[in-house]
Amino acid sequence: MSSLYDIPRQYIIELANDGVIHYTFTYAFVVNGLLCALVVGPLLGGIGTMVVAKRMAFFSQAVGNAALTGVAIGVILGESYTAPYVSMFSFCVLFGLFLNFTRNRTKMSSDTLIGVFLSISLAIGATALLWVSAKVNTHILDTVMFGSILTVNDTDITVLLVTALLTGATALPLFNHMLLASLNPSLAHVRGIKVHWLEYVFVLLVTILTVACVKIIGAVLVEALLLIPAAAARNLTRSLRGFVLLSIAFSTVSCLVGIYAPMRYDLPVPSGGAIILTGAAIFLVTMIIRMTVPRYREAAI
Amino acid sequence: MRGPSIEFTNVSLDLGNTRILDDVSFRIRAGTIHCIVGANGGGKTSLIRSLLGQMPHSGSIRIEWRQERVIGYVPQALEFDRSLPITVLDFMAMTTQRRPVFLGVSRARLRMIEAVLERMGINGKFNAKLGSLSGGECQRVLFAQALIPEPALLVLDEPMTGLDLTGRKILEEEIVAFAGAGGTVVWVNHDIVQVNEFADAMTYVNRTVLLDGAPDDVLTSGMATHLFPTLALPARAVSGA
Numbered sequence: 001m002s003s004l005y006d007i008p009r010q011y012i013i014e015l016a017n018d019g020v021i022h023y024t025f026t027y028a029f030v031v032n033g034l035l036c037a038l039v040v041g042p043l044l045g046g047i048g049t050m051v052v053a054k055r056m057a058f059f060s061q062a063v064g065n066a067a068l069t070g071v072a073i074g075v076i077l078g079e080s081y082t083a084p085y086v087s088m089f090s091f092c093v094l095f096g097l098f099l100n101f102t103r104n105r106t107k108m109s110s111d112t113l114i115g116v117f118l119s120i121s122l123a124i125g126a127t128a129l130l131w132v133s134a135k136v137n138t139h140i141l142d143t144v145m146f147g148s149i150l151t152v153n154d155t156d157i158t159v160l161l162v163t164a165l166l167t168g169a170t171a172l173p174l175f176n177h178m179l180l181a182s183l184n185p186s187l188a189h190v191r192g193i194k195v196h197w198l199e200y201v202f203v204l205l206v207t208i209l210t211v212a213c214v215k216i217i218g219a220v221l222v223e224a225l226l227l228i229p230a231a232a233a234r235n236l237t238r239s240l241r242g243f244v245l246l247s248i249a250f251s252t253v254s255c256l257v258g259i260y261a262p263m264r265y266d267l268p269v270p271s272g273g274a275i276i277l278t279g280a281a282i283f284l285v286t287m288i289i290r291m292t293v294p295r296y297r298e299a300a301i
Numbered sequence: 302m303r304g305p306s307i308e309f310t311n312v313s314l315d316l317g318n319t320r321i322l323d324d325v326s327f328r329i330r331a332g333t334i335h336c337i338v339g340a341n342g343g344g345k346t347s348l349i350r351s352l353l354g355q356m357p358h359s360g361s362i363r364i365e366w367r368q369e370r371v372i373g374y375v376p377q378a379l380e381f382d383r384s385l386p387i388t389v390l391d392f393m394a395m396t397t398q399r400r401p402v403f404l405g406v407s408r409a410r411l412r413m414i415e416a417v418l419e420r421m422g423i424n425g426k427f428n429a430k431l432g433s434l435s436g437g438e439c440q441r442v443l444f445a446q447a448l449i450p451e452p453a454l455l456v457l458d459e460p461m462t463g464l465d466l467t468g469r470k471i472l473e474e475e476i477v478a479f480a481g482a483g484g485t486v487v488w489v490n491h492d493i494v495q496v497n498e499f500a501d502a503m504t505y506v507n508r509t510v511l512l513d514g515a516p517d518d519v520l521t522s523g524m525a526t527h528l529f530p531t532l533a534l535p536a537r538a539v540s541g542a
Binding site: 234 | 350353354355372374376379380381382384385386387388390391394395396398399400401402403405428430446456
């Protein structure tokens with residue numbers, strides 16, 4: 001697999017060596033980051049529109065935090081602390097599925113239920129971290145929390161690519177159904193859509209996507225990239241097409257700038273932070289446009 | 302088109318500790334307009350949702366299909382986040398096609414959607430944001446989506462809510478034409494004058510069936526004068542089947 005990545009990697013490195021693009025791209029890890037950005041950006045931007053439309057923002061936040069707990073559990077169980085994917089995936093998937101199951105059964109409002117689950121997961125995480133701190137240098141956990149493209153290796157790229165393909169292949173054919181199910185479940189059911197089943201699929205998608213992106217953006221910040229580009233796109237558009245395409249564009253630009261800018265200008269910012277700050281800047285601009293341009297005027301209250 | 306007949310037999314529904322429906326039995330004939338009438342909270346929407354298989358009811362609801370099982374459903378209202386960037390076309394395409402809406406709508410599908418929106422008198426709102434529509438316009442869109450693909454059974458949950466006179470007339474004509482072509486209509490309706498004018502049969506439900514039959518017979522019964530004390534019906538414009 002790694003030799004497969006060498007082809008685009010070598011190509012970009014040669015371009016940098018020849019002076020066509022900036023010299024920072026002569027470093028393989030920068031190119032790794034760039035490749036990841038090109039996968040993560042469109043994926044999170046696209047799925048993010050669904051997260052916003054389905055009002056699942058708080059859920060993705062909770063999954064991000066659950067990933068942290070998953071890492072702590074992984075370290076305790078003896079997994080590699082730089083890539084404890086098995087524990088992260090397992091804990092987050094269980095977390096997401098159990099949360100959705102409870103929501104379906106209790107009909108409790110999502111924000112209350114997610115709040116409860118989030119606290120429980122954090123409490124487990126905090127307890128586990130205490131154990132972990134005795135075993136490893138907790139600074140390593142910074143990587144998990146805030147992302148670090150310096151440590152992205154071929155395994156991470158593979159995990160990301162497989163996740164991207166899986167998520168894309170699942171989400172695209174189900175896009176209309178998922179959206180209709182959130183607009184009016186009853187109408188969706190009459191149209192033969194399995195509403196509850198789709199909820200589980202969506203929860204799974206967000207969960208594995210979050211976990212796969214932890215390395216590059218960080219557990220604490222990954223949900224921000226699910227939200228901010230979609231929220232920014234929503235500021236400027238009235239159609240679904242514009243919503244999805246703008247969100248993908250904003251997300252990809254955020255990823256590319258967030259990875260490139262700190263290298264290029266020698267800024268002491270982790271990749272995750274830089275990506276989200278870029279997204280936030282885009283959001284601010286769209287907000288100002290929305291507030292000032294007459295075509296977006298709406299009811300005051 | 303050949304609509305189904307429907308048979309409700311001893312249908313009961315309990316939600317929590319509340320009995321919503323109690324031993325409801327009646328029959329809906331194929332190819333007729335059948336109105337479900339009743340007081341607020343009397344279980345009309347629950348009855349409809351039991352028919353659609355969305356409620357944990359007991360008893361049996363048998364739909365005898367005579368052609369492909371296609372139900373057109375118009376829910377009471379579309380409750381959603383009005384700020385979502387979804388146009389009328391997006392919504393129509395989302396309900397009727399598999400291809401993700403943001404990747405576009407096929408030309409054939411587009412023509413089909415244009416045609417029903419035109420019939421509903423809202424083709425000018427094609428690219429309007431769904432959240433910016435008035436209540437009546439939204440009802441027309443909801444009705445339009447129920448017509449694609451062509452249904453054999455139309456289930457309408459108070460589709461006239463918020464409609465102006467023109468809108469009412471358009472929907473009334475559509476419903477009559479649909480039943481005239483052989484489709485079956487189950488229509489939750491509060492407007493007893495409208496029921497009298499258009500329904501072939503009506504069932505008054507308040508937890509259980511209180512009245513059932515042709516409006517002509519039912520509305521002149523002693524029970525009807527008790528249930529609709531202020532009822533003053535004009536002469537029937539369309540004669541029932």
